[in-house]
Structures are given as C-alpha cells and as structure tokens.
Amino acid sequence: MKLKKQSGELIAEKIKIADSFFARLIGLMFKGPLVEFDSLLIKKCNSIHTFFMKYPIDVVFMNKNFKVVRVYRNIKPWRMTRIVFGATQVIEFEAGKLKGDLKVGEELELCIN
Numbered sequence: 001m002k003l004k005k006q007s008g009e010l011i012a013e014k015i016k017i018a019d020s021f022f023a024r025l026i027g028l029m030f031k032g033p034l035v036e037f038d039s040l041l042i043k044k045c046n047s048i049h050t051f052f053m054k055y056p057i058d059v060v061f062m063n064k065n066f067k068v069v070r071v072y073r074n075i076k077p078w079r080m081t082r083i084v085f086g087a088t089q090v091i092e093f094e095a096g097k098l099k100g101d102l103k104v105g106e107e108l109e110l111c112i113n
Helices: 021-026
Strands: 002-005 010-012 015-018 039-043 057-062 068-075 089-094 108-111
Touching: 010 089
Parallel strands: 015 039
Antiparallel strands: 002 010, 002 108, 039 089, 057 068, 057 089
C-alpha cells in the first residue's frame, strides 16, 4: 500500500497496517530500524507513545478520510503525544523518513499497489 498527496506526491511507499488490538498496542515498540516496510499505519488511534522504542519517529495523525489533523516530527523515545482531537488513525515513520512537507488540512490518499 502507498500513501500519497492528492497532487500525486508519494508520502509512504510500503505501509504495514496495525488494525488488531495487539498490533496497535505493540506498534513499533522493541523493533529496530524499519526494513520490510517504511511506515506503520495504526487504525483507531488518536494519541501515541514512544515507550520502549529504539529510535525517534515522525507521525502524521489523520481523520477517517485521511485528512491531516496533526504532524509531529522527531518524537524521541519515552515520550507521549497529547490526544489529537479529530484523529482516528496515525502513520509512523523513522524520524527524517517522512517524505514531503505535510500541512494540517491536506487530504491524503491510500492506494493499493
């Protein structure tokens, strides 16, 4: 799966989806650098933490229609975000790997390869 802007600019190329309770709970905890995928899309999520993470991350909170609600860059391990009202999902990247200059209000599109 890919995530792109409406302009066609690619944001994420290989997305892993965390939609089960356990997958959402674990997220990227205890994992090393991303190799098999470049980002993790967590469904039913409006805040995150980086407890037990080995590296900082960039995150994009979106509503159910993939409209950007909030962007955080370089969240270090052992931190938490506030609840992001209006967000229903989040995509996480290794810090610095978030492609493009995303702005709140931009609409993204999830595409099946």
